[in-house]
Amino acid sequence: MDNGNKHIGIGFRKDFAEEFLEKKILKPVFVEVAPENWMGIGGYWKNIFDKVAEQYPVYMHGLSLSIGSPDPIDWNFLRKVKNFLKTYDIKIYSEHLSYAKCDNAHLYDLLPVPFRWDAVHHVSKRIREVQDFLERKIAIENVSYYTPVAAEMTEAEFINAVVAEADCNLLLDVNNIYVNAFNHKYNAEKFLDQLPLDRVEYIHMAGHEQVEPDLIIDTHGEPIIIPVYELFEYTVNKLPKNVPVLLERDFNIPELAELQHEMSLMENICRRAWNHEYAVA
Amino acid sequence: MNTQLHEYTRNQQSSLANYVRTGTLNNVEGLTENRVHYYRKLVHNVLNDSLQSAFPITYDLLEEDEWYDLVEKFFRYHDCQSNEIWKMPYEFYQFTISNENNLIMKYPHLNDLLLLEWTEIEVYMMENKPPHKFNIEGDLLNDVLVLNPEFNIIKLKYPVHIKGSREINKDDLGNYFVLIYREPKTFRVQFVNLSVYFAWLIARLLEESKPLIDIYEAAEETFRVDKSILEKNSYQFITDMINNKFILGFKNDNNSK
Numbered sequence: 001m002d003n004g005n006k007h008i009g010i011g012f013r014k015d016f017a018e019e020f021l022e023k024k025i026l027k028p029v030f031v032e033v034a035p036e037n038w039m040g041i042g043g044y045w046k047n048i049f050d051k052v053a054e055q056y057p058v059y060m061h062g063l064s065l066s067i068g069s070p071d072p073i074d075w076n077f078l079r080k081v082k083n084f085l086k087t088y089d090i091k092i093y094s095e096h097l098s099y100a101k102c103d104n105a106h107l108y109d110l111l112p113v114p115f116r117w118d119a120v121h122h123v124s125k126r127i128r129e130v131q132d133f134l135e136r137k138i139a140i141e142n143v144s145y146y147t148p149v150a151a152e153m154t155e156a157e158f159i160n161a162v163v164a165e166a167d168c169n170l171l172l173d174v175n176n177i178y179v180n181a182f183n184h185k186y187n188a189e190k191f192l193d194q195l196p197l198d199r200v201e202y203i204h205m206a207g208h209e210q211v212e213p214d215l216i217i218d219t220h221g222e223p224i225i226i227p228v229y230e231l232f233e234y235t236v237n238k239l240p241k242n243v244p245v246l247l248e249r250d251f252n253i254p255e256l257a258e259l260q261h262e263m264s265l266m267e268n269i270c271r272r273a274w275n276h277e278y279a280v281a
Numbered sequence: 282m283n284t285q286l287h288e289y290t291r292n293q294q295s296s297l298a299n300y301v302r303t304g305t306l307n308n309v310e311g312l313t314e315n316r317v318h319y320y321r322k323l324v325h326n327v328l329n330d331s332l333q334s335a336f337p338i339t340y341d342l343l344e345e346d347e348w349y350d351l352v353e354k355f356f357r358y359h360d361c362q363s364n365e366i367w368k369m370p371y372e373f374y375q376f377t378i379s380n381e382n383n384l385i386m387k388y389p390h391l392n393d394l395l396l397l398e399w400t401e402i403e404v405y406m407m408e409n410k411p412p413h414k415f416n417i418e419g420d421l422l423n424d425v426l427v428l429n430p431e432f433n434i435i436k437l438k439y440p441v442h443i444k445g446s447r448e449i450n451k452d453d454l455g456n457y458f459v460l461i462y463r464e465p466k467t468f469r470v471q472f473v474n475l476s477v478y479f480a481w482l483i484a485r486l487l488e489e490s491k492p493l494i495d496i497y498e499a500a501e502e503t504f505r506v507d508k509s510i511l512e513k514n515s516y517q518f519i520t521d522m523i524n525n526k527f528i529l530g531f532k533n534d535n536n537s538k
């Protein structure tokens with residue numbers, strides 16, 4: 001089964017870098033990294049990164065572009081991103097539909113953008129500018145949020161409006177949908193049905209932590225739970241095309257075999273949903 | 282289409298960001314008040330973890346309250362400019378030495394400690410710098426030496442690089458030089474305590490592409506010590522630096538083609 005992986009990648013972490021390279025327990029079809037952790041460095045980690053990039057396609061998932069911020073876009077940073085994308089021939093660059101910098105200060109976390117029309121126009125214009133600059137489309141990720149801020153529309157309306165107006169791709173984080181549906185009491189499947197699924201370029205899957213009876217925090221520190229696999233299955237069956245899927249595990253890293261098991265479960269789901277690929281082959 | 286963000290929306294975003302940094306909540310519309318504190322907690326965990334791992338000795342030296350107060354103030358008053366979180370500790374160091382007079386009174390070697398801990402990260406992470414072409418065979422005295430370019434030399438007032446940070450006191454005040462470099466291949470960061478003379482010697486090697494024989498001559502004038510003595514005293518240091526890969530080799534005819 002492992003060798004049959006065709007869709008599932010892993011978020012590459014320093015925590016398991018050596019074991020990953022040496023033991024080949026994890027068999028991802030690609031790895032994902034944050035440009036902020038791997039760009040503009042040398043020495044030990046650059047050496048590791050180069051080895052990984054030689055062996056696997058690399059996708060990039062940014063943390064600090066802060067596309068939803070009132071602050072201006074950091075073109076200097078983006079110039080470095082553009083070079084990095086070129087140097088390592090990176091096919092997907094995604095960022096969060098949120099803001100991580102405000103009033104000229106980085107916050108190192110993802111804050112929710114108000115679901116408002118002026119924010120839709122503002123964010124979309126910025127995504128377009130970034131896409132023009134990078135000469136490619138980017139994928140924007142639906143984020144988990146713990147409180148609404150000055151909302152005048154629903155989250156689904158907000159995402160739809162941004163993707164349409166920005167003409168960008170969507171990075172669909174299935175766990176984030178589950179987390180938000182739980183925290184804000186809506187139906188995850190119905191929510192998913194409202195999204196522009198034809199724009200999905202990429203999927204994220206992860207675990208989370210329930211901290212209160214009515215609150216889940218998106219920690220990426222636990223195994224994926226069954227209802228999230230179920231929502232994933234629902235999702236991949238609805239998608240008009242096959243897309244790469246990422247397992248995100250940022251904290252509390254278990255034995256790599258455990259991560260590989262999670263990847264295998266996801267691959268099985270993809271196969272069931274997308275088995276026409278194999279029928280034709 | 283007007284793509285300007287309205288003042289209202291901008292203020293809402295700013296208020297939330299400000300809350301995360303300061304803990305002061307100013308009317309954010311529609312907020313779930315018993316949840317918003319998670320954002321603040323998450324951000325503080327990220328920041329604190331990253332600073333603790335950057336400055337383990339400083340963290341150990343400061344009282345717990347002092348450390349958390351410092352981290353808290355840093356985030357509240359300082360606008361972090363680094364996209365990369367691994368570079369943020371440099372801003373913390375700068376913030377602390379410019380604003381924390383009371384702490385510095387209590388721990389006079391705090392500046393030096395933060396600088397040493399930051400420089401280790403900086404050297405470990407710095408982009409690769411290809412060295413000048415060199416030969417491993419050469420004449421120690423008459424060939425120009427090629428240095429490993431992945432290094433930094435810092436000047437300290439307290440010997441935080443050779444003495445436990447709790448044992449240091451006012452009597453240790455002096456001039457200390459530390460060479461911090463990254464070994465090729467293993468990428469390990471090495472620390473070398475330098476006398477004033479050796480710090481001067483390395484600076485000459487860097488600035489003036491001259492062989493040691495000329496540098497000893499200049500040293501004789503600067504330090505008013507006979508050059509044969511200087512040469513003798515430097516021999517061990519130079520050989521150590523060759524063995525430890527700070528001096529990589531020699532610039533000589535064989536490789537200047």
Ligand SMILES: [Fe+2]
Pocket residue numbers: 141173204205248
């Ligand atoms: Fe994600």
